[in-house]
Every structure is written in C-alpha cells, then in structure tokens.
Amino acid sequence: MKNIVLKKTFFQRPTLEAAEDLLGKFLVKKTEQGEVAVMITEVEAYDGPKDKASHASCGLTDRNAIMFGEGGYFYVYLCYGMYEMLNIVTGQKNYPAAILLRGAEILGEEEKRLNGPGKLTKFLNINRAVNKKLADKITGLWFEDRGVKISPKYIERTSRIGVAYAGPIWLKKKYRFVLTKLE
C-alpha cells in the first residue's frame, strides 16, 4: 500500500467536502525519531465570511489572514492561553475557510485516542511554528492517504462544539464530522 501525500489541491474545494474526505486520512509529523502518524477521526468546518463561529466572520485581521489565502496551508492559533489549535485552510484565495482538526487515533501497538484539539497538538508537538506554512514534507507536517477505506455510514454529522456564542443559526449547522468506527 502506497502512502499518497495529499496535495494542496485536495483542500482547494468546498470546505465541507474536504472535511468529510479528511476522515481516515493521516496527519504525519516529522520528528527526530522518525515520522509519527495519526489517523484523523474528528474535524470541524468553518466555512465562509458569514460563518459567525469562524475567526473570519469579523473580516480580515492579522491573525486570520491565512484563512483568506488558498487552501493547503496551516492555521495554528492559541486558545484559552494554553492550547494550540491546528487548522488547515481550505477553498480558494479570498474565501476564508478552514477545517479544525479535533481528534485523531494512534494506530499500531500503542493505541491511543486523541479526542480533543488540544490533546492532538500536544501529542504531536504542534505549535505556531507551522502557522501559515504549506502542508508538505518541507514543513515537516503533512497529510497522507494511506488507503484506509471509510464507509459513509460510520461518519456522523453533528453540531460544532463550543460555538454557542455564534447564535442558534450557526449552532444548528452540521459542520462537525466524526468517524465512529472503521469498516
């Protein structure tokens, strides 16, 4: 089975489409000991300038500028003063959208669940050093398709987490994708 590195064009399409497709793909980090890979099991989409839950809803700022760029770049920021949140920008240039990686699973002998964006970034030692960087091997953090097949019936679509402040309209949007189990 060949591992295919996802190109940035993978993210340059409708956010919800890319978000759903990202389930079962792998996030790979280059470390001194070698490559560490986790399978993505939970994501949330933040789509467009009108999405009140998105950082881009108040227009272009220094922090969210990368969201307005083309897809395939990382957007990392600090939340609650202690957790780095990892996002991957999606869509075309000047269309602010991104996917928040909320959960992943470590496969192999030491199986472990990384359920929560803070745990995910802590485990892989991801921080703002990769902010605005392209998701490729040069950056040292990228995505791979390792041939894991996902059945649509194991994909759950729910409301997003912690976005009550955005109002009921945006709370109702089913922008969160969870992979419940493998085939």
Next chain:
DNA sequence: ACGATGATGAAC
C-alpha cells in the same frame, strides 16, 4: 462545575 492562562481584536 470550574479555574488556569495568554494572545487577540476592538474600544477608548
């Protein structure tokens, strides 16, 4: 249920 903890953005 709640507090830790700091960057961010908007108001002043």
Next chain:
DNA sequence: TTCATCATCGTA
C-alpha cells in the same frame, strides 16, 4: 493601553 473574550482540558 486596557479589557473582555475564547473552536479546551484536567481536576473535583
């Protein structure tokens, strides 16, 4: 420059 806000987690 100051202040309210926050896409969380671990401990109770």
